[in-house]
Amino acid sequence: MTIPDSTAADGPSRSRFDARAVIADDGVLGALNAAGVLDAADVHVTRRLVTLCGVPVAETAQVGAALAVRAVRHGSTCLALARVPELIRDDPDGVVDPTLLPAPAELERALADCALVRGSGAGPLRPLVLASSDDGPLLYLHKYFRQEQLIRTVLAERAASRPPVDVAAVSAAVEAVFGPVEGSEVDLQRVAAQLAATSWTVVVAGGPGTGKTYTVARILAVLDRLSGRTSRIGLCAPTGRAAAQLQAAVSADPAAPASVRAVTVHSLLGWRPGSQPRHGRGNRLPYDVVVVDETSMLSMTAMSRLLDAVRPDTRVILVGDPHQLASVEAGAVLADLVDRVATTAPPPIPAGVVDQRVLSSAGDRTRVEHGVVTLSRGHRFGGGIARVAAAINRGDADAVVDLVSDADIPEVTLVEPEDLDGIRADVLAWGSALRDAALAGDADAALGALNVHRVLCAHREGSWGVQGWSRRIIEWLSALPDHHRLVPDSTERYAGEPLLVTANDRHTETFNGDSGVVTRAENGLRVAFRRGEVVRTLHPTQLADVMPLYAMTIHRSQGSQFDGVTVILPPQGSELLTRELLYTAVTRAQSRVRIVGTREVLAAAVARRVQRASGLRSPIHVVTPPAPS
Numbered sequence: 158m159t160i161p162d163s164t165a166a167d168g169p170s171r172s173r174f175d176a177r178a179v180i181a182d183d184g185v186l187g188a189l190n191a192a193g194v195l196d197a198a199d200v201h202v203t204r205r206l207v208t209l210c211g212v213p214v215a216e217t218a219q220v221g222a223a224l225a226v227r228a229v230r231h232g233s234t235c236l237a238l239a240r241v242p243e244l245i246r247d248d249p250d251g252v253v254d255p256t257l258l259p260a261p262a263e264l265e266r267a268l269a270d271c272a273l274v275r276g277s278g279a280g281p282l283r284p285l286v287l288a289s290s291d292d293g294p295l296l297y298l299h300k301y302f303r304q305e306q307l308i309r310t311v312l313a314e315r316a317a318s319r320p321p322v323d324v325a326a327v328s329a330a331v332e333a334v335f336g337p338v339e340g341s342e343v344d345l346q347r348v349a350a351q352l353a354a355t356s357w358t359v360v361v362a363g364g365p366g367t368g369k370t371y372t373v374a375r376i377l378a379v380l381d382r383l384s385g386r387t388s389r390i391g392l393c394a395p396t397g398r399a400a401a402q403l404q405a406a407v408s409a410d411p412a413a414p415a416s417v418r419a420v421t422v423h424s425l426l427g428w429r430p431g432s433q434p435r436h437g438r439g440n441r442l443p444y445d446v447v448v449v450d451e452t453s454m455l456s457m458t459a460m461s462r463l464l465d466a467v468r469p470d471t472r473v474i475l476v477g478d479p480h481q482l483a484s485v486e487a488g489a490v491l492a493d494l495v496d497r498v499a500t501t502a503p504p505p506i507p508a509g510v511v512d513q514r515v516l517s518s519a520g521d522r523t524r525v526e527h528g529v530v531t532l533s534r535g536h537r538f539g540g541g542i543a544r545v546a547a548a549i550n551r552g553d554a555d556a557v558v559d560l561v562s563d564a565d566i567p568e569v570t571l572v573e574p575e576d577l578d579g580i581r582a583d584v585l586a587w588g589s590a591l592r593d594a595a596l597a598g599d600a601d602a603a604l605g606a607l608n609v610h611r612v613l614c615a616h617r618e619g620s621w622g623v624q625g626w627s628r629r630i631i632e633w634l635s636a637l638p639d640h641h642r643l644v645p646d647s648t649e650r651y652a653g654e655p656l657l658v659t660a661n662d663r664h665t666e667t668f669n670g671d672s673g674v675v676t677r678a679e680n681g682l683r684v685a686f687r688r689g690e691v692v693r694t695l696h697p698t699q700l701a702d703v704m705p706l707y708a709m710t711i712h713r714s715q716g717s718q719f720d721g722v723t724v725i726l727p728p729q730g731s732e733l734l735t736r737e738l739l740y741t742a743v744t745r746a747q748s749r750v751r752i753v754g755t756r757e758v759l760a761a762a763v764a765r766r767v768q769r770a771s772g773l774r775s776p777i778h779v780v781t782p783p784a785p786s
């Protein structure tokens with residue numbers, strides 16, 4: 158089953174006291190709002206667009222417009238009309254009256270004929286764009302169409318030529334950085350570096366621990382050598398935390414050029430909330446190489462701004478895991494670029510630059526020629542976790558259920574929701590190690606203990622969520638024999654308390670999603686954090702946005718690694734229960750994963766895929782007819 162974000166039902170029907178309910182709308186939009194398909198915002202935006210058009214718009218076309226607004230709210234960049242019927246299929250309770258939703262062909266006809274798409278004599282406004290694609294007709298809000306078009310155009314221009322290369326110099330630089338070729342297996346990390354020497358745009362994809370950051374450091378070293386060590390490098394990531402982690406990893410890697418600074422994509426572009434970025438087409442970024450880490454978390458808006466700001470002769474290296482949860486805003490650009498069906502042949506790669514063996518298989522050759530390398534060899538976690546993660550990505554629910562039930566794969570287990578003994582034992586071991594180290598004033602050991610185990614939940618609230626599980630864990634920990642020693646000081650913190658940072662703070666260099674632990678120090682309590690190999694301590698009053706950390710959401714755990722994780726699956730029917738969520742949770746662990754839920758819920762999670770509709774995967778053609786004169 159494939160559930161597009163754009164058509165997943167919001168939830169059961171709405172009461173009139175629900176803030177998302179539209180008051181006094183007795184048309185189809187009002188009915189779809191009452192059934193929980195549309196939010197008030199979808200309806201109001203549509204009504205406003207129709208008013209601005211200045212001419213009547215058929216109700217069917219208005220439904221299309223409202224569903225397009227909704228699609229963006231759900232992370233898609235457009236509405237795939239062919240998937241509209243899935244709204245009914247995804248509504249087993251029968252809340253949505255099927256007659257309210259027009260068939261895709263009817264929607265297409267109404268849209269092609271309406272002023273929202275065609276424009277009208279009343280003004281230049283054409284807020285919607287209708288395009289055809291391999292996935293059928295796509296309906297865009299104009300802003301997102303423009304952004305997608307910009308990405309398409311810039312990438313096509315960049316793919317039309319290759320940087321000039323000195324083949325011997327590339328071989329020498331790659332060999333100096335990677336060492337001589339060993340073994341008979343193709344080293345895809347080396348291929349990524351070879352490709353970066355001969356492409357303006359490279360995508361380095363791969364799961365956790367496949368060496369993406371390791372490869373970035375080596376690509377930068379190779380490019381730096383080739384430039385005579387004069388490369389200006391812009392290193393960035395979508396979030397402050399991801400940028401800080403990238404900085405720590407690159408600084409610790411002797412292969413990476415010294416003195417590169419990682420910043421957020423927004424900082425790189427000089428982009429403050431509510432204003433235009435300082436860098437754009439008229440004021441390009443000054444870098445020879447721009448690397449974006451954790452690209453899966455980058456929205457389409459941010460990607461379009463970035464690509465608009467890079468010079469045509471800047472190498473762009475996009476790094477990330479396309480299977481992880483995507484940006485909270487619209488777009489899943491990394492996954493789109495990895496899965497893209499290319500229609501034009503790129504210029505050939507000069508002979509001798511890239512390992513010939515990777516070019517001998519037709520599929521690999523096409524991907525590599527289009528600048529995509531997918532690293533597959535795990536360097537961090539055990540085979541069992543990697544096998545389960547691969548089966549989740551394939552959507553093979555039976556294999557996942559078999560693997561988690563296989564006694565020969567002890568790294569990943571499935572336990573029934575009532576079976577709490579093992580979790581309790583792990584939590585108590587975690588809590589006591591944390592407390593012992595914190596009370597002894599050993600910040601390094603306390604931080605080590607902090608990441609030995611983590612409870613991950615899909616939801617924030619409710620008994621299945623972070624709230625319920627935190628309460629339960631606090632109750633378990635209060636039974637520990639040394640509990641009476643945990644007395645909060647005047648800052649309300651106590652030694653051994655795990656903390657989660659909930660907002661970025663540049664002054665303390667702590668970022669949303671960082672975790673730390675309160676430890677005893679000579680002159681009172683301090684909160685210890687680790688960045689790479691470095692331990693830092695802060696006074697508790699320096700931290701404004703923190704909360705106790707006993708469990709965390711899977712969304713927030715992105716970019717973190719723990720020795721073991723316990724994943725609490727939400728109940729069947731939860732909108733959050735998806736393949737991407739499960740994959741992200743399972744791959745947070747380095748050695749042990751315990752999944753709490755039933756086989757049915759696990760299989761449902763694997764089967765349910767969030768597919769954000771977008772026109773970046775295959776060519777599209779605008780079918781908007783000319784505006785009437």
Ligand SMILES: Nc1ncnc2c1ncn2[C@@H]1O[C@H](COP(=O)(O)OP(=O)(O)OP(=O)(O)O)[C@@H](O)[C@H]1O
Pocket residue numbers: 346363364365366367368369370371372478536537
């Ligand atoms: N070719 C290699 N040889 C030796 N060690 C490697 C190699 N590639 C990666 N590693 C090591 O494997 C570990 C994981 O690598 P890295 O952090 O680069 O992976 P990643 O894909 O960026 O992971 P994540 O997505 O979780 O950040 C690191 O300790 C790294 O030094």
